[in-house]
Amino acid sequence: MPKLKSQDDILKMRAAGRLAAQTLRYAGELVKPGISTEAINQAVHNFIVENGAYPSPLNYKGYPKSVCTSINDVICHGIPSEKEILQEGDIVNIDVTVTLDGYFGDCSRTFYVGEHISAERIKVTEVAEESLVRGIIAAKHGNRLGDVGSAIQNFAEKEGCSVVRDFVGHGIGKVFHEPDLQVPHYGKAGTGLKIVRGMIFTIEPMINAGDWRMKMLKDGWTAKTLDGKASAQFEHTIAIVGDGVEILTALEDDPIAIKVKKMGGNVLWPELKV
Template identity: 40%
Template sequence: MVELKTPEQIAKMREAGLVVAAMHKACAEAAVPGATTKDLDEVAAKVLADHGAKPNFLGYGGFPGNICTSVNDVVVHGIPSADTVLKAGDLLSIDAGAIIDGWHGDAALTVFVGDGHSAELHELSRVTEESMWAGIAAMRKGNRLVDVSKAIEGYIRRQPRPSSGKYGIIEDYGGHGIGSQMHMDPHLLNYVERRRGRGPKLVPGMCLAIEPMVSLGTAKTHVLSDDWTVKTNDGTWSSHWEHSVALTEQGPLVLTAPDGGRAKLAELGVQTAPDPLG
């Protein structure tokens, strides 16, 4: 069953989404050479407390952090640690979430730590982020779930190939429904898998976390002995971008973007829904 939200519930998710946006801003600013990923987790905890929000990552399945901090060849679910010291040239994914009155927000972004990043890494992040926006733009009433997957994969496949020969669209992880829980039906692949069919129809009240994960090589991953940290099998670096999005009668609303996604979706010719918080 896919949970459909009322306008009032979407407004609460928007509140949670703005807390996530504030977490991202503060953590990205703190992600400097010499900082530890534990430092970033403490920054995130302060933002949550300042907004009267709860973390949805801390304690989830036993996860020990307020955010996920995934560095270089870690795709997702990196555990914040005082032993992980950021250095110039690192590529960092910050995945953050918040709960307001029982309603969830969840988003991720890729951050360049210091200087010294290759043009190829900048392009990897750009391709991943733009594929997310292509998926968001496909979140239209009457489309089906597979249309979002198709838009994400299609954007990535149309880009010039990196020197490694291909972009790997990570296979074992994807987007998901979100609302009264962080992870809900439906599961959203970042590529089209024919045997899964077209998936549910997209209707107002549906909320999805759209999150492509792309590497400079393989699509295959493995989990480390901590049962959380996910790395690429070939050691290639990856990028991860995510927004939580609500579909309304007036169009999509990007719950975790400060402007609701208005500016970026306007570039793509998509009208966004009015912000319920003004």
């Protein structure tokens, strides 16, 4: 059983999560054709530092940048580069993690670049977003992690997409990736670790338009779809509290949090502008 978080832990995680959410929103405002992913990285780095925090990915197990930028068929952990320029019609996932007062806040979102996005890329992005909604609704006290994975997998596959198996959500707090709490985005309902109050973890489904399998590039970080089709991801850090869930990385107008609430999920934080 993973270590459960105290009320003080949750308060600290709220602050870290809120800064992560603000950083991700800021990063998303930079997304446009012609900008390099390195320019986004530098802006994110400065924003986090100016707000009294540390960009958690930087130097984490050797990762060289302050944010992950994953374009089109890159599933995750894309490394920003001055040579990588966003083009009209791309989709790009930006994955932000901050360390504030010793606690981690982790979230990501897939953004459209420009206005002329292909049907495949729109579809996989919409399915990925809805998959996170379904996963959060299933993540409640008394359920099991298999319920979360099953909710995501059943929806994504019904929509003709697939769920990446190689990466999972994770427990988080004073440690970036807690090894004793892993959250697969596929599985069988009623199986896996029981979800109880005091748990804090990420849900971050990576959804592919085609085959779920991946290949790793020589840099040791960048994961791409095996068939070259598009991939999209959305992520939130959540806390299991009371009879519901606090989405710690959601701002008041977060569309995923609002949709969870509209679909019957008990979102306790923040006060949503529905």
